[in-house]
Every structure is written in structure tokens, then in C-alpha cells.
Amino acid sequence: MTMQQNITPDCRALFFGFFKLGLMGFGGVLPIAHHVIVEEKHWLDQNQFTNLLGVCQILPGGNIVNMSVAIGMQFQGVKGAICALLGLITVPTIFVVSCYQFYEQFKDILWVQHLMLGLAASAAGLLFATAFKMLKPLLKNYLMPITLGLTFIFTLWIKLPLIMTLSLLFIINLIFLRIKPL
Incomplete structure (x- = not known):
């Protein structure tokens, strides 16, 4: 099996790569981040991703937010860190504000409560699947x-x-x- 060589993204690629994560990452971005960063974009290999995630978990703030800043910084310095972070948070920020407004209006309706429980369960499943995937090389x-x-x-x-x-x-x-x- 041949090792894939890491690709160095520019600021535009960092913004749109993390924009994609922010767009797709409902219930948690980590499972999708692993797929995009390691398997699709080849910015990091499996070990680099796992090691970086370990560092990001002990830092204050969200793991994927820390990871976006670290990856952006690694490849393009401060400008890359800002591009990656803005890419990551743009869509979720708009979505969270909209969802909050929806939930505030309809939180007493039973099907809305069931919807939230289902979303939480699927997010937990994605997190467990990623954890097991990352555990294998460790x-x-x-x-x-x-x-x-x-x-x-x-x-x-x-x-x-x-x-x-x-x-x-x-x-x-x-x-x-x-x-x-x-």
C-alpha cells in the first residue's frame, strides 16, 4: 500500500475545505473532518490527524475550531488560520441562529422534541464511529x-x-x- 503524500493547501483551499466541513457537520464536525482532511484532501495523514486532535482536545475551545486554526496556521500562517476558521464557522453560525429561532418558537411541540432527540442520537453514533476509526492505529x-x-x-x-x-x-x-x- 502506498502512502498518500500530504497536499499543501492555499488560503482559498483552507477556507472552502473548512466551509465544506461547516456546511456538512451537523451534530459534530469531527467525523466529517477526519474524512475530508485525511481521506479526501490529504492535508494530513491518519497519524498527524490523531496527534493534532489530541493536542486540540487539551486546549480550551472546540476541538474542530482548534484544529482549523492549527491546520491553517501550519500551512499558511496567521492568514491561513483566519481563513480556515472563517470557513468553518460561517454556515454554522447562520444555521444556529436560525435553528434557535425555530426551536424557541416551537419547542413545546412533541414532534420537535422527538426531532431533537433523534438528531442527538445520530450525532452520538457519528462520534463513536469516528472514535473507533481513530483508535485502530493507536x-x-x-x-x-x-x-x-x-x-x-x-x-x-x-x-x-x-x-x-x-x-x-x-x-x-x-x-x-x-x-x-x-
């Missing part, structure tokens, strides 16, 4: 199953705050790396 590292297990224990069972969970996982991974280098 499982090649012997530390990943340990880190995943500890993440579930720390966040779901012990209910530690995010910063404490990340700090503990960082320390544990450093200890494991000293014991058995990659």
Missing part, C-alpha cells in the same frame, strides 16, 4: 490499552477532573516509557 502502541483503561477508570469511575486525569496519565506513561522504551 492500538499498535503497547501503552495505548493501558492508557485507555486508566482514562476510563479515572474519568468514569473515580470522576477525576480533566487536568488531574491528564497529569496522572502523563506521569504513568513516562514511568512506563522508562521501563520499556518504544
